[in-house]
Amino acid sequence: MKNDLGMHTREIPSSGEPLPVIGCGTWKAFDVGKDAVSRAPLAQVLQTLFENGTAALSGRHSVASHLIDTSPMYGRAEAVVGDLLEAGKWHEKAFVATKVWTQGRDAGIAQMRRSMQLMQRNPIDLMQIHNLLDWRTHLETLLAWKKEGLIRYLGITHYASSSFRELEAVMRAEPIDFVQLNYSLEEREAEERLLPLAADREIAVIVNLPFGAGSLLRKVRGKQIPVWVKEIGCESWAEVLLKFVLSHTAVTCVIPGTGSPEHMAENCRGGMGATFDDALRERLIEFWDSGIA
Numbered sequence: 677m678k679n680d681l682g683m684h685t686r687e688i689p690s691s692g693e694p695l696p697v698i699g700c701g702t703w704k705a706f707d708v709g710k711d712a713v714s715r716a717p718l719a720q721v722l723q724t725l726f727e728n729g730t731a732a733l734s735g736r737h738s739v740a741s742h743l744i745d746t747s748p749m750y751g752r753a754e755a756v757v758g759d760l761l762e763a764g765k766w767h768e769k770a771f772v773a774t775k776v777w778t779q780g781r782d783a784g785i786a787q788m789r790r791s792m793q794l795m796q797r798n799p800i801d802l803m804q805i806h807n808l809l810d811w812r813t814h815l816e817t818l819l820a821w822k823k824e825g826l827i828r829y830l831g832i833t834h835y836a837s838s839s840f841r842e843l844e845a846v847m848r849a850e851p852i853d854f855v856q857l858n859y860s861l862e863e864r865e866a867e868e869r870l871l872p873l874a875a876d877r878e879i880a881v882i883v884n885l886p887f888g889a890g891s892l893l894r895k896v897r898g899k900q901i902p903v904w905v906k907e908i909g910c911e912s913w914a915e916v917l918l919k920f921v922l923s924h925t926a927v928t929c930v931i932p933g934t935g936s937p938e939h940m941a942e943n944c945r946g947g948m949g950a951t952f953d954d955a956l957r958e959r960l961i962e963f964w965d966s967g968i969a
C-alpha cells in the first residue's frame with residue numbers, strides 16, 4: 677500500500693493498522709540536553725519523517741503514524757522525543773515505541789510509568805522488553821497493561837543474532853504483537869528462522885541496525901551504487917540498504933537511527949517508489965558477498 681506522499685505502509689498483523697515502512701531510531705543521536713542547538717536538528721529529523729507519511733489512507737485506518745523507537749537505556753532520548761512531539765504538536769503523527777529495561781516487576785512498572793511521563797503519552801503505542809531482560813516478569817505486566825489500555829501493543833527486542841534462539845522460543849509460545857531484531861544486507865541470519873516464523877505467527881517485525889550501526893555505510897563510502905539499482909530509481913547506499921531490508925515480506929518496518937535531517941530524508945526514500953523483487957534481492961546479496969562493498 678502507498679500513501680499520497682509516496683511512503684509505503686504495511687499492516688500490523690495483530691490489528692490491521694497500517695505502519696509506514698520507515699521509522700526512526702533514537703539510540704545515541706537523541707541523547708542530548710535541553711539546549712536549542714542540540715535539539716533543533718532532531719526536531720527537523722522528526723518533521724522530515726512526518727512530512728513523508730501523513731497522507732490519508734482509505735479504509736478503517738485513515739492515518740498512518742510513523743514509528744519512533746526509543747528506550748530508557750538511551751539516556752535522555754525519551755524526554756527529548758516527548759518534548760519534541762509536544763512542541764511540534766506531532767503526537768498524532770507518531771507511533772511511539774519504547775522499552776522496559778530493568779529487572780523485577782515493581783522496577784519495570786516504575787520505569788514504564790516514567791517513560792509515559794517523559795514521552796507525554798498515555799497510552800504508549802508499543803512497549804517492548806529490551807534485550808529480553810527479565811522477560812517473563814515483564815510479559816505478565818505488559819499483558820495486563822494492554823488489557824487496561826495503557827499500551828496498545830507489546831513486543832520483545834534484541835540486537836544480536838546470538839539471541840535468536842531465545843527470541844524464537846518467546847515468539848513460538850507467547851502472544852506478542854511485535855518482535856524487533858537485527859537484519860541487514862550483511863547480517864542475514866534472521867531469514868533462516870525468525871522472519872518466516874514471524875510471518876507464520878502473524879507477528880509484526882521491526883528491523884534495527886539496518887546499517888550495522890553505520891558500519892555498512894562506512895564500508896561503501898565513496899563507492900558507486902550498482903547501475904542496475906540506479907536504473908530503478910535508487911540514489912544512495914542508504915536507500916539501497918533499506919530497500920533490501922524491506923524486500924523481505926515478513927518485515928513490517930525499519931528504524932534507521934539518525935540525528936541528521938538530510939539523512940532522514942534520504943532514509944525516507946528507502947520506503948518509497950520501486951521495491952526489490954526476488955531476483956534483485958539475490959543479485960544484491962551476491963554483489964555484497966563478493967566483497968565489492
Ligand SMILES: NC(=O)c1ccc[n+]([C@@H]2O[C@H](COP(=O)([O-])OP(=O)(O)OC[C@H]3O[C@@H](n4cnc5c(N)ncnc54)[C@H](OP(=O)(O)O)[C@@H]3O)[C@@H](O)[C@H]2O)c1
Nearest residue numbers: 701702703833835884885886887888889890914932933935
Ligand atoms: N536491543 C534493541 O532494542 C536495539 C538495539 C539496537 C538498536 N535499536 C534501535 O534501532 C535503531 C537503529 O539502530 P542504530 O541506530 O544503532 O544503527 P543503524 O540504524 O544501523 O545506523 C545508525 C548510524 O547510521 C548513520 N546514518 C543513518 N542514516 C544515514 C544516512 N542516510 N547516510 C549516512 N549515515 C546514516 C547514523 O549517523 P547520523 O546520525 O549521522 O545519521 C548512525 O551513525 C536504534 O537507533 C534504536 O532505536 C534497538
